[in-house]
Amino acid sequence: MEQVTTQGGATGDDTRQPEQDRPWHPHFDLRGRTAIVFGAGSSGSRISNGEAAARAYALAGAAVAAVDVDASEAERVAEEITVSGGVAIAIRADVTDEAQVQDAVRVATVQLGGLDILHNNVGVARRGSVLELGLEAWDASVRLNLTSAYLTARHVLPGMLESGRGAIINVSSTASIRDTGYTYPAYNATKAGVNQLTVSLALTYAARGIRANAVLPGLIDTPLVSQQITSDPDALAARHAASPTGRMGTPWDVANVSVFLASDAASYVNGVCLPVDGGLSARCL
Numbered sequence: 001m002e003q004v005t006t007q008g009g010a011t012g013d014d015t016r017q018p019e020q021d022r023p024w025h026p027h028f029d030l031r032g033r034t035a036i037v038f039g040a041g042s043s044g045s046r047i048s049n050g051e052a053a054a055r056a057y058a059l060a061g062a063a064v065a066a067v068d069v070d071a072s073e074a075e076r077v078a079e080e081i082t083v084s085g086g087v088a089i090a091i092r093a094d095v096t097d098e099a100q101v102q103d104a105v106r107v108a109t110v111q112l113g114g115l116d117i118l119h120n121n122v123g124v125a126r127r128g129s130v131l132e133l134g135l136e137a138w139d140a141s142v143r144l145n146l147t148s149a150y151l152t153a154r155h156v157l158p159g160m161l162e163s164g165r166g167a168i169i170n171v172s173s174t175a176s177i178r179d180t181g182y183t184y185p186a187y188n189a190t191k192a193g194v195n196q197l198t199v200s201l202a203l204t205y206a207a208r209g210i211r212a213n214a215v216l217p218g219l220i221d222t223p224l225v226s227q228q229i230t231s232d233p234d235a236l237a238a239r240h241a242a243s244p245t246g247r248m249g250t251p252w253d254v255a256n257v258s259v260f261l262a263s264d265a266a267s268y269v270n271g272v273c274l275p276v277d278g279g280l281s282a283r284c285l
């Protein structure tokens with residue numbers, strides 16, 4: 001784990017973009033807040049859920065610690081933020097390693113002056129039935145998708161409890177509550193676990209100023225997904241068509257909801273597992 005950069009200055013400026021181009025809603029004001037985003041980079045050349053979340057928090061005015069196992073990705077996103085006039089630091093850390101998580105939280109807390117928002121984005125859908133998936137692969141999924149959210153909460157919560165405020169946003173999936181047509185039991189089970197970890201956190205700390213909510217993205221157009229299906233244009237079209245809206249969601253769709261959940265506009269929203277899926281989970285798949 002190492003801290004990479006610190007620069008820039010938060011403006012909270014409402015006038016940077018024309019209204020119709022804003023990727024965030026100006027009402028969800030995070031000026032004066034700080035956020036740590038685990039998995040803030042992108043696994044491809046286009047914007048990911050994690051990067052959109054980090055940038056959206058910054059656009060809403062928060063100072064952001066962009067954490068990624070890939071140092072260059074953490075740096076790239078922190079730089080994107082600072083170039084746009086926000087405040088960001090980049091930290092390299094593997095979210096499955098407790099010592100690295102602890103150190104990342106310590107550095108972010110010191111550099112940003114506390115942590116108000118914890119955003120857990122890291123997660124991978126590993127395909128394979130129970131018979132195909134060996135114990136090692138199963139354990140790796142549990143550690144990456146679920147234990148990571150436990151570890152980050154474990155190290156961010158003490159600071160939040162001390163300050164008496166905090167918002168935790170865990171990125172889950174439609175696959176936590178519905179069959180999505182893919183055989184990935186480790187993903188289904190770990191994301192369902194993320195939902196109930198979220199609910200437990202929400203109820204345990206509700207009276208102490210901390211809220212925890214999960215976002216459940218549906219079919220989102222991210223680099224990870226497109227890498228898996230770019231070889232087949234029909235598969236891409238089919239993925240768009242599979243959404244009730246006729247199009248996949250974008251990482252900004254997920255990020256905007258996260259900003260809302262982190263903001264005071266959602267101050268009475270707690271323990272919710274909120275689909276961001278264009279209605280996918282409401283439909284009989």
Ligand SMILES: NC(=O)c1ccc[n+]([C@@H]2O[C@H](COP(=O)([O-])OP(=O)(O)OC[C@H]3O[C@@H](n4cnc5c(N)ncnc54)[C@H](O)[C@@H]3O)[C@@H](O)[C@H]2O)c1
Nearest residue numbers: 039041042043048049050069094095122123173217220222
């Ligand atoms: N794309 C979809 O359709 C979809 C649907 C539902 C849920 N999701 C969820 O979205 C999240 C991922 O979205 P994304 O587009 O940002 O993915 P991504 O693959 O682009 O990953 C974001 C970043 O996480 C980093 N990362 C990976 N392992 C890490 C580790 N051990 N420690 C720290 N950082 C690590 C990667 O380096 C990458 O920069 C997952 O939780 C996934 O389950 C996606």
